[in-house]
Amino acid sequence: MKKTTKMKYLATIGLSALVLLASCKSEPKNQANDAGPSSTAETVESENQKKEQSILEKIASANGIENWPRVEELKFTFNVDREGNPHFERSWIWKPKTNEISAMTAEDTLIYNRNEMDSTVQKTNANFINDKFWLLAPINFKWDEQSIVTEHTMETEAPISSETMQKLTVTYDDQGGYTPGDAYDVYFGDDYIVREWVYRKGNQAEPSLITTWEDYTEKGGLKIAEMHQNEEGDFKLYFTDVEVTTE
Template structure:
């Protein structure tokens, strides 16, 4: 075999290997990527309110305000979610406690914190509470205040445990998954115990928070001031 024929043989083998290698790479690229997991409605609502940024939150400060007719009530909180430390600040007292180890005084104070925190970040809280509640989605429902057609998520808490066992909440939201109105039904009764708006959304520390809630005639207003979020 001549030197030229040997070279031609090796060249042909090299070209064939190159084409096979390129073909393998192209086939590898052509393989479809696995489909992304479809988010649940609880996840969609939570993520619309900044849940992806929650793990960055080191400290959350807020003042919970209620105006009912001419009466005003307020209390402030400093919450460090990574350590579960809470500082409650009222007109008469300041109490710092850890939610992992509460005495009777802290447990009673923590009931107020749970209430105020739920109003503040309920769209994220319902994702945390998914193992302690049942959920039902209606794709089309009439919102109680605006009368607009929205989606409705009903969350019913279990009868045992917690500060308000057996209570139910109806969340009304649009295609953006931001809550627009809600209904609280004590003990899962049929009649509403309270109905308010969710409005005046602001982004604070990567979280989207509705700062104002009011009933239909405006005689009841629940709102948040002094919102501060420290992130890492």
């Protein structure tokens, strides 16, 4: 996608509708101990194949997914600044082991458990899914592996920087979720750290939103991009007060 074709993509920030996801092996052992050189080589090759990670795994690993089981509590504030609109923010405390959520806005605080939701918290939970997805999308894609289709391109031009990067197109299935069928074009380097992405609502051809992934910080072994902004700089979605408590 060339820069000359870009336009301003963000309509009213119905934030929960911006970026919502569609959900929220073993090999036989070699038993020939006295195998010859050919068999040994085949075993090594088999082990190497077994260890090879998928693109989703490489991206998730680069962002610290192996440390996720140690996370006891995740705090963060989701902020949006858009030209012509007042600053918007909401804060969350997530205890992933129990799935307890504390939702905090300027008006009130709501505590609920995602394992025991009723209709009164559906809108709040949609907001949580949206904000958590922006925070952890590189890991979230791996969690959602059964609900997505991916296509990997080795070299392509990133939409904002025009740098040559790898691209992974992630398309969610069209069943269930808050915004089924959405697609993301994710741009990353050889380190598998996401640098830019394109959100395409309902897998439409034209982008709905294009932003950077920048200002990475490491919290509790997780790599988190704290800033996302469009090319013009008149839309910024960012995180503050990020805290990760581990066991």
